[in-house]
Amino acid sequence: MSGPYTPPQMDAELSGGDPGAGPFDTLYAEAKSTLGYAANQMRSLAEQYRQAYREVLASWHDGRDALDESDRADLVTPADGSGPLAAAEGEAAEDALGILRRRVTLLTNELGGLQAELSRLELVVRTLERTWLFLERGDASLLSDPSEPELRGDLQMRIVEAVEAERTRLAQEVHDGPAQALSNAIFQAEYIDKVLDEDPRAVRAELRFLRERLRRELGDVRAFISQLRPPVLDELGLNGSIRDTADALAALTGATIETSLAAPAERLSDPEQTVVLRVLQEALQNVRKHAAAGHVWVTTRLEDGRWTLEVRDDGRGFDIDAVAARGRRNFGLQFMRERADLVRARFEVRSRPTSGTVVRLAVPVGREGG
Secondary structure (H helix, E strand, O other), X not given: OOOOOOHHHHHHHHOOOXXXXXHHHHHHHHHHHHHHHHHHHXXXXXXXXXXXXXXXXXXXXXXXXXXXXXXXXXXXXXXXXXXXXXHHHHHXXXXXXXXXXXXXXXXXXXXXXXXXXXXXXXXXHHHHHHHHHHXXXXXXXXXXXXXXXXXXXXXXXXXXXXXXXXXXHHHHHHHHHHHHHHHHHHHHHHHHXXXXXXXXXXXXXXXXXXXXXXXXXXXXXXXXXXXXXXXXXXXXXXXXXXXHHHHHHHHXXXXXXXXXXXXXXXXXXXXXXHHHXXXXXXXXXXXXXXXOOOEEEEEEEEEOOEEEEEEEEOXXXXXXXXHHOOHHHOHHHHHHHHHHHHOOOEEEEEEOOOOOXXXXXXXXXXXXXX
């Protein structure tokens, strides 16, 4: 199937419509032409932005490679230089390395913001293209009655999915840096294995270098993860975010939602709080789309060294074995399981037809004072 929008189609629109068309046809064609022009301009700007981003990313990789080479040279070269000339050269080299380290740090912080902006531009382009298709074909699927909760929920889910897609693209782009570093670390480990018995001094130097590289990469990964933290967590905190999500579902469905949040949010790290919120959001969306529930209970508690989230409803329930047999179609449950695995949490779903559903996430945090 061809894409919803192609330059030849828009070129035809921009060249003008039927000279014999009535005023309404002319205005409608002008609306499509204007929208097509905007889509073309945005796509061109997005491509220019993408190219500029690649250049910054290449500069970041060059800086990291230079730092790696410098670290390796420091570790394998004996420090037996002497005299004022050697000292002066050493100080100049250290100053240059300091400047380079600061530049790499700034680029690391800048890349996340640039990728987020690029993702927004790409999202705008796709939105313009879909809107042009809406005008071109008279597709009524984008029309909705704001008085219908289900359609309002669908629109909100489109927004949520777009935000999640943006975060996924950011994570994928950022992954290029750590992935390359880990690949280099594997080669380095293989080299260490080869010279282990022949050159102990080189092995010690390589191990120190490998340790410093992994420490630096760990810092970068933590910085990247922090950029993926849902903004609502910073604005409302975890408990506030849970209540806000529950209130949104109650407004959409008319169901009664009770929250009992006894577990202290500060016992969870930032990534763990993100997983808890994502699992809650997915569980409540499943309630909205499938359960037809009149009552939903959202609780958190500490038990047996685990921070536990439970979402329970009195809806229609489902046959878990039948759903599992559908494999890849069961995206929502797979989504929640994968995020639970990221923080070594237990994930459990219990349900039977006509008996409601219970979703439970248990994050290990250790016993209080343990």
